[in-house]
Amino acid sequence: MKAARFHGKRDIRIDEIPEPTVGPSQLKIKVAWNGICGSDLHDYLAGPIFSPQPGKPHPLSHEEPPVVFGHEISGTIVELGPDVDTNTFEAGRHVVIDAVVGCGTCSQCSLGLKNLCATLGLIGITGWGGGLSEYIVTDQRNVHVIPDSIPLDVAACIEPLAVAWHAANRANFQPGMNVLISGGGPIGLFVLKVLKARGAGKVYVSEPSTQRRNRALAHGADAVFNPLVSDVFSQVIAFNEGAGVEIAFECAGITPSLDNCLKCTRSRGTVCIIALWENEGTLNPNVLVFGEKVITGSACYVQCHPDVIAAVADGRINNVADLITRRIGLKDVVELGFEALVNDKENQIKILVRPA
Ligand SMILES: [Zn+2]
Ligand SMILES: [Zn+2]
Structure with a gap:
C-alpha cells in the first residue's frame, strides 16, 4: 500500500x-x-x-x-x-x-x-x-x-477537538466562565468550539490574521482583537465589563501572547498553555504573585474521546x-x-x- x-x-x-x-x-x-x-x-x-x-x-x-x-x-x-x-x-x-x-x-x-x-x-x-x-x-x-x-x-477532527477538550479540563473550565483565546489557528478555533459547546460565557479571540478573526466570529467568538494593532488587555477589559477573564488559553507559542494571557486573566484566574513553543519564552513572576494566578500546561489528552464524540454526535459541537x-x-x-x-x-x- x-x-x-x-x-x-x-x-x-x-x-x-x-x-x-x-x-x-x-x-x-x-x-x-x-x-x-x-x-x-x-x-x-x-x-x-x-x-x-x-x-x-x-x-x-x-x-x-x-x-x-x-x-x-x-x-x-x-x-x-x-x-x-x-x-x-x-x-x-x-x-x-x-x-x-x-x-x-x-x-x-x-x-x-x-x-x-x-x-x-x-x-x-x-x-x-x-x-x-x-x-x-x-x-x-x-x-x-x-x-x-x-x-x-x-x-x-475529533482528535484535535480532544486536545481542546482536555485543555478546558486542565484549566478547570466551568460553564459561564469568560475566556480569552490567544491565537486563532486550528487549535485556538477548536478550543473556541469546545468552550461554546460546554457553555462558556464570553469568549474573546486575539489573532493577527483577518481571515482567522473572521472565522472565530463565525464560530461564536463574542469579540476578536488584532494584537498587532490594538492593546488586547484594554480591549478585554472594555468588553468584559471592567474585569479580567477567568481563563486565558495560550495558543500562539510566543512571549507577547503569554504576556497578554497573564495580563488579561483576573486575580486567581488560570492561564493554560496549549501551544508548542519553538523557542523559550519569558514571563514576569510578579504577575503571578500579586494576582495569585495559576499557569498550567495541557498535553495531548487523556480519556476525552467519549465526551467529544458525544458532543459532536448530539450537535453541541457543530x-x-x-x-x-x-x-x-x-x-x-x-x-x-x-x-x-x-x-x-x-x-x-x-x-x-x-x-x-
Ligand atoms: Zn496533533
Ligand atoms: Zn508510562
Missing part, C-alpha cells in the same frame, strides 16, 4: 510499504480521512522533533525514520484480531483513533495519565503506522467507535466541516497539504487527506 512517510526535515515521501496485519488485540482500519496537524508541521519544518531521531529508535515503538505520518484519523474497521472485544467492535463500524500511547508501567501511566508517560508515544508520529496510509492496525484500547451520524471527514478548508489525495500531501499550511496560513485551517 502507499504511505506518506517522514524521512527527515522537509522530506516526506510517498512510499510503497507492506499492508499491516492484525495482532491478537488489534483492529485493522481502512483510513477514511487524516487531518494534518500543527505538530506534523513542526517535524516537517525543523524535525525530527517529536518523531524519533535516526539511529535512536523510540523506546516504545522501537521505530526510527522513516515513520508513517498522520494521527488525526477516521476510518472503518475491516478486520479484528482474535482477542478483540466483539461486543464493542465489529467489521464495518466507523471509528476514530486515540493516538496517545503510554508504557503502562511508569508512575504517570499507573495514575491513568498516559499523556504524561515518561516515554510518551504517539501513533503516526513516533511509530505504529499512521493515518497517511490506506490501512492502519491499532490496539483496541486506542480505538473508539463513532455513530454513523458523524460524517467521517468531521470525525477526523459546523466542524466549515473548519475543513481543503480535502486532498495522498499524492498531493506535500504540495497541497504541508506546504499550503506553511505558506497559506490565512486561508488554511484543517487540511484532510484521503489516503486511498
